[in-house]
Ligand code: B12
C-alpha cells in the first residue's frame with residue numbers, strides 16, 4: 145500500500161513573521177516503522193517546501209507552505225492510498241485541514257489520517273472535519289501500522305476498531321481507548337532520515353533565523369533519546385501524548401543512531417530535543433562518553449531546555465567534551481513563588497545561577513527560557529524576571545527567550561482559565577502561540593504590560609543596545625566613534 149506522510153502548511157497571524165522550518169521527526173519515526181514492514185512510504189514537507197512563501201493571505205493571517213493546489217498536484221503524482229498528516233502544534237490545525245481537503249480533492253477514496261500532539265489532545269475537533277477519516281491519539285508507530293494492516297483486510301471500517309483511534313460516524317465522534325505506550329524505545333527503528341531532504345532544511349535554516357535559536361553551520365537533525373516527563377508544569381500538555389513515566393533509550397542505542405546520522409547522512413549538528421535529556425545522570429554521562437570514544441565529530445545543542453538541577457560540573461564537562469556548545473535552561477521566572485506555586489515546577493532558582501556559573505567555567509554557552517503573564521503573577525514578579533535575567537547575563541548567560549504564557553489545550557493552565565473564566569472570548573485554536581498577546585483577563589496587569597516585559601527581556605539578547613552598555617560607552621569617548629561607525633555599517637537585527 146502506498147502511504148504518503150505530510151507536514152502541513154501553517155497559518156499564522158501576520159505579525160508573527162515567517163516561521164523557521166522544523167524537521168518532522170514524528171513522521172520519520174512512522175515512516176521507519178512502515179518501511180520495516182515493507183510498505184511504500186514517502187514524506188512531503190509542505191511547510192518546508194514553501195516556508196518563505198507568504199503571498200497567500202486570509203484576513204489577518206498569512207499562509208506558510210505550498211498552496212492547496214500544489215498539495216493536490218503532489219498527491220496526484222504520488223498516488224497514495226493513505227495520507228498521514230502530522231499536527232504537532234494546535235496552531236497548525238487549520239493548515240492540516242487544508243492539506244486534508246486537498247488530498248480529498250485529489251481522490252475521495254484516499255484515506256486521510258491525522259496524528260500528533262494536537263489531535264491527541266483534541267481528537268474530537270480533528271475527527272469532526274469532513275475531510276479527515278481517522279485520528280490517531282498518542283504515539284503513532286504501532287497504531288499507524290495496525291491501521292494499515294486492518295485497512296488491507298477490511299478497509300477504513302476495520303481501522304476504526306483499533307485502540308488509540310478516533311473517528312466520526314453519523315454525526316457522532318467515537319474515541320477508542322488509548323493504545324499502550326511503547327515500553328522499550330530501543331525496539332523501534334531509527335527515524336527514516338533518508339526520506340527527508342536534509343540539505344533543504346539546512347538551506348532554509350541559513351536563509352531564516354536559524355533553527356530554534358541555533359545558527360547551524362552544517363547539515364543538522366534533531367534526535368529524541370527519551371519520551372515522557374514526570375513533572376506537571378502548568379503550561380505543558382506533553383503527558384497526554386507521551387505519558388508521565390520517562391522511558392529512556394539505552395546509551396548504546398542512542399549513540400548507534402548518532403553514528404548513523406554522522407556516517408550515513410553527513411550530519412554534524414545534532415539537536416537533542418528531549419523533554420528531560422539529563423534526567424538520569426548516569427545515562428547522559430554514558431552517551432557523552434560513547435560520543436567521544438566512537439570519535440563522533442559533532443556539535444550539539446538542546447533547544448528544548450534542560451533542568452538546571454540536573455546539571456553539575458562533572459556532567460557539564462563531559463557534555464562539553466562530547467561537542468555540546470549551548471544549553472537552554474528554563475528558570476521560567478525570576479520569582480521563586482511563581483516557579484513553585486504557580487507553575488508547579490519544583491526547581492530552586494539558585495540551581496539556575498549555579499548552572500550559569502559552572503557552564504561558563506566549562507565553556508558552554510547558556511540560554512534561558514522565561515514565561516510572562518501567568519495567572520496570579522504580579523507586575524512586581526514580572527519585573528523580578530527581568531532583574532534575574534539581567535543578573536544571569538552578568539554571570540555569563542548569553543541568550544534569552546521571553547514567551548507570553550499561553551493556556552494551550554490540554555494543560556492545567558487551560559483548565560484553570562476555563563473554570564475561572566479568565567479567557568478572552570475570542571481565544572481559539574488560532575491563538576495557541578506564545579508569541580501572541582496574552583489572552584488572560586481579570587489580572588492586575590494588561591496584555592500590553594506583558595508585551596512590554598517580553599520585549600524588554602528579548603532586548604537582553606542584544607546587550608550592545610542596553611542602557612548599561614550605552615553608559616559604559618559614554619564614559620569611554622575613545623571607543624564611541626568607532627562604535628558608532630560599526631553600528632551604522634551593520635544591518636539592523638530582528639529579535
Ligand atoms: C522538539 C520540540 C520543539 C522544537 C522543534 C519542533 C519540532 N517539531 O521539531 C522547538 C524547540 C522549535 C519547539 C518549539 C515550539 N514548541 Co515544541 N515541542 C517539541 C517536543 C519537545 C518534541 C517534538 C518531537 O519531535 N517529538 C518526538 C516525536 C517522535 O513525537 P511526535 O512528533 O509527537 O510524533 C509522535 C506522535 O505524536 C505521533 N504522530 C505525530 N504525527 C503523526 C501523524 C500521523 C498520521 C500519525 C498516525 C501519528 C503521528 O506519532 C509519532 C511517533 O510516536 C514536543 C513535546 C514532545 N515531547 O513531543 C513539544 C511540543 C510539540 N511543542 C509545543 C509548543 C507549544 C511549542 C512552542 C509553541 C513553544 C514555545 N514556547 O516557543 C514552539 C513553537 C514552534 C512553532 N513551530 O511554531 C507543544 C505543542 C502543544 C500544542 N498543542 O500546540 C508540545 C507538545 C510541548 C508542550 N508544551 O506540550 N518545539
Ligand code: SF4
Nearest residue numbers: 373375376377380419
Ligand atoms: S514543561 Fe518540561 S518539565 Fe514541565 S512538564 Fe513539560 S516537559 Fe516536563
